[in-house]
Amino acid sequence: MTSLQINLIEPPNTPTYTSYLPPLKYEKLPTPSSIRLLKIDRLHSIKDNLDLFRPITCSLVVKDLNDRPKYDALSYTWGDPLGRESSSSDSTAPGGWATTPFGMACNGQRVKVTTNLHTALIAIRYHLSKPQTPISQLPFFRMSEYIWVDQICINQADISEKSSQVQLMGRIYRECVLVHIWLGGYQKDTRDLQYVRQSLEPLNWKPHKCDKYKALDMVDRQTWRVLGIRRITRKRARGMINFFNRAWFKRSWILQEEVLAPMSNALFGLTLMPFHQDLIGFMAFLKNTGWFEKLFFQMQHKYLQSTVISEFFSNIERVAYSLGIRNYFIQDHYYGGSLPLGTITRMFRASEATDPRDKVYAFLGLIENEATQKAAQIVPDYSRSIESV
Template sequence: MAFVHQPLIAQIRRIRLLKIIAPISPSEFWGPLSCEIKTVNMESAPPYFALSYTWGDLGDPTYIIHINGGAYRVKKNLYHFLCYFRGDSRYHGTYLWIDQICINQSDLDERSYTVRFMPTIYWRSTCVITWLGIDTDTVAAALDFAATRSADALTVLLSNRYFTRLWIVQEVLLAREVHVLAGTVWLGFQDMEETAREQVDKMLYGVRNPSLYLLWDSIHNRQSRHLAQCIDRYSSNHCEKPQDRVYSLLGLVKPEEQLAIDYEKSVPEVFVDAVKVLARSHWRQHPYTRFSKEPPYITTFMSLAKNMGFAQQLDTLRKLTKEIYNTKPSAAWYQKVLQYLESSYGASYSHITDDDYDEEEEVQEEEEDGGYQYLSI
């Protein structure tokens, strides 16, 4: 009999929590895994740990565990975590929130609903466990770092593929406390921050490294930020679904730059949603100034297009962006983008109108000599 998720009631913010049943004896380390799962209200949930980890590749083997008596398949990396966590008697009876299990991944409505308040799930957790796996080099580096706080050991830890994953960014930055687990070795993420504090600015200079950006942000910038900054820093990280190039970052984004999470939307539709936010944010920050050079958010827009799978269409998309810095962004410009995406991908997204835009009627253009002239739109 297979385990079947019971529907969640979205209106009252319910989540599922998992508890691993302790083994009968230590010899059962790799033995059959049995778990219990229960549904709770978010506001009255018992203390729980939230897991941050890599799902693995599509071809990775899967393992059967049992949840409430029903069989359920999980990927190798998660199975390894469950076995190692079960083996630590200090945490017997601890509740866990794990996205691969606690979200019904086949239910698009539930996935959209849960991802919408996933930042709250991670923030409310007692701690977030960062699982680096059981790779020999990683475990050796963890042992070294635990003993010496060595910068070299930290460099090895930061090279773990975990730090290339997109979802882990908000999972770490939104957590109140983070603990790192590699094999049986526990580390404090704060210890990693302290070791990196003096070096991370130098290490980041001229280098686009997602693990270093994550450390820098965890040290210097845990406040909400602009969507463009999040895309520039992290959207090239690994994720399975192109929509998550945007959705996985929203927990870090300022309230005025949020967009609705809907996994029933196509990739082009989500892309255009993000472009609208980028354009609005730019003109909100620079309501009068027209730069003689390409506005920075155009570079962000093009980077996002490439990361979401529009690599073959970049030349055409770049031509469309001329409308942005030749005229004020308008429904007409967005319709040009949409017409192209619809013809290429069959997306239907026709409800953008000029009513969405309320910027001033005039903008100020920066001339090469530093003077300004007003342009009528």
């Protein structure tokens, strides 16, 4: 199983699902606090890619949040995980990322999903199905039997249900056991990221240790020899930048999904790691030491002038903001603290959302305690026009 991997899967030009199953019929949710949860059927064995990519079968169950069910939640992007798709491209055309070309048997019926979600569920099923080890039983790696996935657990054709479920999303992510952050398939930039991260692993990533590394010249080969670690080349640095420019880091919804999560892990390909302690800790180390900027000086002038760098710094800033907000919520949220909606929307004005209304709705779960403020009366309503929101 160690040789298995999930690379990026592109949207097919023709649907891959069979049409003999009837479309999934959603029953009306019984209470305002009810949600649907997905249970993915496990594989009996995973010997090769044939096993890994077998058709997904699953079931939906209805649970009431007031009963405190145990479940995980998924944070991902509906579109191209690499962020290559421009806003002007026709993502709804055959082969587009907004299409739903993959089908699954769910409750004996057919549910269609986008390409990136299909890939994410393949990866999650792998981790659910593989033999258990002491590491897989650690809190950050132990997956629950049920998972909440907006694309499947919400009846997307029912505007009223979608609006009411989006209003619950803050609570859904706050009360789950673990959030799986799907960053996309395994690519060259993934290998470069892991190379850089493993190269710097011998160093202490704790914030109070960063100062002693700030004065180092990262262009000088002697620096790497003195530190006793592998040198980070321009090629590796570019790959790392491309990784942090993936679409997930630009989404409006990541703030709520990542800030409110009790715990979260990062999942790309079949690689799984704690999100805050590992991936973001590594990112914070590079930022706090100033090594990001120093590594950029190795880049070619043409590359430095490209939008790749500006997007990268925007993403780093956005993650830094979200970490600050997360720390604020950990300290103050349960004592009545909250942030004004206007402050949050200004901080994340450059974030992206498929539906422009989500540039507001994506942050509502963070202002639930603003009972006396006008923002607290905003209720998601997808029947309203973009202008009225």
